[in-house]
Amino acid sequence: MSYKIAVIPGDGTGPEVVVEGLKCLEVVARKFDIQYETVEYDFGGERYKRTGETLPDGALEELSGFNAIYLGAIGHPDVKPGILEKGILLNARFALDQYINLRPVKLYPNVECPLKDKGPEHIDFVVVRENTEGLYAGAGGFFKKGTPDEIAVQESINTRKGVERCLRYAFEYTRKRNRENTLTLCGKTNVLTYAFDLWERAFHEIGEADYPDIKREYAHVDAITMWMVKNPEWFDVIVTDNMFGDIITDLGAMIQGGMGVAAGGNINPEGVSMFEPIGGSAPKYTGQGVINPCAAVAACQMMLDVLGEEEAAMALETALIDVIGNKLKSMNAGQMGYSTSKVGDLIADAVATA
Ligand code: IPM
Ligand code: MN
Numbered sequence: 001m002s003y004k005i006a007v008i009p010g011d012g013t014g015p016e017v018v019v020e021g022l023k024c025l026e027v028v029a030r031k032f033d034i035q036y037e038t039v040e041y042d043f044g045g046e047r048y049k050r051t052g053e054t055l056p057d058g059a060l061e062e063l064s065g066f067n068a069i070y071l072g073a074i075g076h077p078d079v080k081p082g083i084l085e086k087g088i089l090l091n092a093r094f095a096l097d098q099y100i101n102l103r104p105v106k107l108y109p110n111v112e113c114p115l116k117d118k119g120p121e122h123i124d125f126v127v128v129r130e131n132t133e134g135l136y137a138g139a140g141g142f143f144k145k146g147t148p149d150e151i152a153v154q155e156s157i158n159t160r161k162g163v164e165r166c167l168r169y170a171f172e173y174t175r176k177r178n179r180e181n182t183l184t185l186c187g188k189t190n191v192l193t194y195a196f197d198l199w200e201r202a203f204h205e206i207g208e209a210d211y212p213d214i215k216r217e218y219a220h221v222d223a224i225t226m227w228m229v230k231n232p233e234w235f236d237v238i239v240t241d242n243m244f245g246d247i248i249t250d251l252g253a254m255i256q257g258g259m260g261v262a263a264g265g266n267i268n269p270e271g272v273s274m275f276e277p278i279g280g281s282a283p284k285y286t287g288q289g290v291i292n293p294c295a296a297v298a299a300c301q302m303m304l305d306v307l308g309e310e311e312a313a314m315a316l317e318t319a320l321i322d323v324i325g326n327k328l329k330s331m332n333a334g335q336m337g338y339s340t341s342k343v344g345d346l347i348a349d350a351v352a353t354a
Contacts, residue, residue: 002035003307006066010044011084012281013291014072020293020344021070021300024316027348028304032312039066043088045076045281054087060095068303069274072296073281092274093131098266099162100169101129101245102302103278105232105252108261110325115229115255123255125235126177128170129245131266133162134195136242158195158241163202169269170239171211180236183207184217186224186244199241225251253278260292260331261324263299265306273306275299282333290334293344294324319350 007022009015022038029036041059048054063069074089075081092098107113107123115123137157144150174183185203187196200218207216219227221244227234228251240248253262259279266274277295285291297320305313323346329337336343 002037003067004065005036005038005303006063006069007038007040008043008069008071008088009040010072010074010088010281011046011076012073012283012286013279014044014074014281016072016287016289016291016340017277017293017296018070018072020340020347021296023344024297024319024348024351025300025304027351028312028316028319031315031351032309034304034309034312038070044074045079045084048076048079048084048087054084055091060092063092064096064272066272068307069272070300070303071274071276073277073279075281075283077283090136093266096266096268096272096274097132098268098271098273099130099132099165100265100267100269101127101131101242101249102173102265102267103127103129103245103249103252103262104302105249105256105262107256108321108324111257111261111331113255113257115232118232118255122233124179125232125252126173126237127245127249127252128166128173128237128239129249130162130166130239130241131245132242133157133159134242156192156195156241156243158198160198160202163199164206167199167202167206167239168210169267170237171207171214174214174237175211177237180215181213182215182217182236183211184219184224184235184238186219186221186238186240186248188221188244189218190220195241203239221248224248228252228255249278257331259295260333261294261298263295263302265299265302267306273303275303275306285333288334289339289341290336291340292331292333292336293340294320294328294331294347297344297347315351315354316347319347319354322350322354323347 009018107120135156140154189196262278301316
């Protein structure tokens, strides 16, 4: 079979890093005899400025016909914050029911880590973030907007079904990962006594009934930010809601060496998933060939893994680790010692010659 992959290079440095990801994909696919075709879409800030539309009619239906979506970055300095994020990224996550945001936090050898005395042996965990509910559901509204009596309400939506499918995914993932077999629920049961009461009950019910082999732990979100810095080695898999997941995964990205490496998957286990480097469009580096494409390559690796091409995914990760560890001077934009495209070449070569 041949995989159909939709490519959305997007804004800013998105297109530059996507090119490198696809370069590596081509080489690894050839090596492992994987057939695929790509279709590119120009969704993003420039198109929005030109046409006034974020996703055109029928786009989501079209995207749902692919095996995977590979996304560069969404966000444009001339477009008011929220429009492209809601219109493209969140729209796709919701419409395609990508109910998991999967964020590995893994420090590779020789990558500079801001945590004192922590190395790759301490930082290797995965965050499973719920991706379609919570505060992101858009429930709420204004009352008396623009007056001194204005009220703004933004509610967190937590459905038993949504929470349960996220928890089950996290339990399954922990089992498959087979490291410490420990799943930590990150919540705020001491204050958010409705939402996280539901999460906590479901967590223990499901865990007890169907995953007795997985150890269950719990941490409040404020405390977890502390532990992620002080004792990241405590974590195997963390499961949490949409908003908390958004916050702690940026912290996760920093302790794994920054936006140059961090990748994420928006996953619908029964449908089409979307993979992206999480660094954003980085407008100030656009067009200079200095941005680090490693996160985009890591997103490709996740895509292969979720498609079931595990061997190819592993080969790509090995090449990535080799180049990061032995070639790059730094993971920071402009300090790698090579251009964006040269880093892509190095990784592709490492795949080919391994
Ligand atoms: C992320 C991003 C998005 C989010 C933004 C761009 C809407 O920060 O993927 O974590 O908040 O989910
Ligand atoms: Mn985020």
